[in-house]
Amino acid sequence: MAKNVYRKQALSDEQIEELAEAVEEKEAKTRSFFRNLFSGDHMSSSSFVKHLPFVAFLSLLAIVYIANRHYAENNVRQIDRLSREVKELSWDYKSLSAELMKQTTQTEIARKAEVLGLKERTAPPFKVRIEKDSK
DSSP states (O other), rough: OOOOOTTSSSOHHHHHHHHHHHHHHHHHHHHHHHHHHSTTTTSSSSHHHHHHHHHHHHHHHHHHHHHHHHHHHHHHHHHHHHHHHHHHHHHHHHHHHHHHHHTTTTHHHHHHHHHOOOOOOOOOOOOOOOOOOOO
């Protein structure tokens, strides 16, 4: 057996036997735990009924978790859809704004007015003054 580095002296035969017995006890407990876990006896016992509220609470938490995840995914999808719609509307606004700016230039207005028979005035405007007759 390897020597223990921390104690500087080898374990006695009694200590080795005690450690071996402790390991065997832990193995037996582990085996009995798994046997009890996979046997059907504990399902019909009162321990199951005793832990039923906790199991119900865990089930509720699982349902809330799933619902929250579903809600978050729907929000992400909606945000993505709305952001695409905002981009599209922004492009429409920019193109319509540019078209309107082009149509409201002086040369475009003069060209459209000429089709209607109106001509652009070349002389500057003047004030019309009406004098009253004093009687």
